Amino acid sequence: MVCAHNEEENLRRLLPLLYEQNHPDYEIIIVDDRSYDGTYDFLLEEAAKNSKVKIVKVNEKPENFNGKKYALTLGIKAAKKENIILTDADCTPASNNWLTQMSSQLASPKTINLGFSYYEQQKGFLNTFIRFDTLWTAIQYLGMALVGKPYMGVGRNLAYTRSLFIENKGFTAHMKVMGGDDDLFVNQHTNKGNTAITLGEDTIVYSKPKTSWKLFFRQKIRHLAVGKHYKSGNKVILGLFSLSHIFFWLILGVQTGMQVELYFVIGSFFIKTLLLYLTFIIACKKLGVRFNLWSLIFLDIIFVFYYSIIGLKALFTKRVRWI
Template sequence: MELNLIEFTLLIALVICLLIQLYYTLFVHVKLARYKIAEIDAEQREPISIIVCARNEAENLRENLPKLLSQNYDQFQVVVVNDRSWDGTKELLEEFSKQYANLKVVTVSEGGSFIAGKKFAATMGIKAAQYNWLVFTDADCVPASENWLSGMQKPVNRDIEIVLGYSPYTKKRSLLNVLIRFETFFTAVNYLSFALKGMPYMGVGRNMAYRKELFFRNKGFAAHMHVPSGDDDLFVNANATADNTIVQINRETHVWSEPKQTFLSYIRQKKRHIGAGKLYKPKHKFILSLQIVTQFLFYALFVALLCFKATQLIALGVLVLNIIIRSFVYPKLLYRLNYKELRWWFPFLDVLLVLFLVFNAILSIFVKKVSWK
């Protein structure tokens, strides 16, 4: 059956989108699927400062701070920055300070205008840190094991200045939770895989580490202090290189976090992330934009080709081929990154995520105001 010009053009566009998507799958993400996960290094080297920024996090700190303070590591401190909290955080931290000698509390008082939000608190914590190797997490996060710090410690290689960890969200019984966890998975696969490929472009502040001297040598957050978010990904984007960055995905080093419970709060969170992404290096913005655009176009073109009788079977064949090839990579990655129960829903979640990302991108055009807390 012969194809007319419109059918032929749409089909060629579909194939081009498929090839671009398979590049990300077979030449980037496969690196993480094949990555040999090392055992936790039992030898403890440099002392560590854990940095936690907290704004009205009394409940989370009461539950999670003891788990940070009791890590199986000989010499470390936990620096908690109380950023103008009014929920009893101050009193709670005073209580913990009496119990734990390795807890240091930094208080950001009311007064003045802290437009940079969390970045100001993080800077205060970094300045107060006693040790050069800094490990970052949040008040609502829980390390997967007491060996978390051993896995996130300074590597033997002196050139390494940044370690990118992984932080999954806990499972809840809702479609929103499934979407959040799959989006987190997709983001992690991207930044971890590109780091392994020699192009690190972001990290997550729930679980990452870097040298204190790296922070001050490159003037900290000065280049993007005007942006409310980006204390993690923008810092990595500006300072990470192929030679100074490694990844750590051993299950004992995962840091579990509580996901948003409402769609509105999740949208606000993603809005902050998009705002930071606009300041990525041009090459990083290009590769990420190309990935999302071609992924959306692939499904849009597939639907369009189903409207033509002559191209229905071909379009279905291309879709099935795409699913089969990608199924050799992503289910394995879902298992590696602690989301094994999502493996069977991969094709459906892939479409759902694309629709959400497009919706969020459009929404970001109209909603400008963002804040940390």
């Protein structure tokens, strides 16, 4: 299922890829969320040519309701199938087996399946940093899920059952929160017993990255601000992880400035570097993606400053802008 707001161009790229999915029985639900471009007319043409396409039209939303959550709710209620596979209009599945892989994991007692979404590789440092940040996020939420502590998912590649959504009244608990249609819903309902993870090259969904630092920062602040609504235990674990990341480089810098024994500083740096490279090598292999590892240490140092600033901004942000 896909929610679309003025996404005609992206849907023209996405729909042919969805038609080619190797799955015996599926429907493609596109929720046209108050589009004013050619999205609806294009969808009407596609629905006339392909019976799999089902259009849900949103002309207006109720007051005090988040637009995307309302659109998703209507789409899920209109679905005839039990398994709901979510992605965005600007995404592209990596293979024709994506739908089968994501849906096959949803069998009792598994009602949630977490997938991985990566950003398309482009030229420039911004794109490299965005993909680094995306890998870090995936290492955290998929790693936690693998050890039985799931806490979030990414709506660009996420699956859950219609029954789970309906029986728990969908997004009601956080309908007024901007964003969180993916991670807050998963955070609220996920547990060790009901959550599966699907990894591998065939299961990736690629998305278009932001092309300016301003848009990327705004997007990241929105994502981090949603984290304030996570369960308390999840916030503690994530907070400790972030602080340990920041304090390592801070303490190493202080030790260097205080001229602490050189062997201790070099040893700490060596261990940190080794663990960082091993983590990314294993993660890239498991996820089925490539990343230029030569720049990891530099990116990690930049990430500490970036995350400190953006994290504090998100913590004290009461209202966020949707992009």
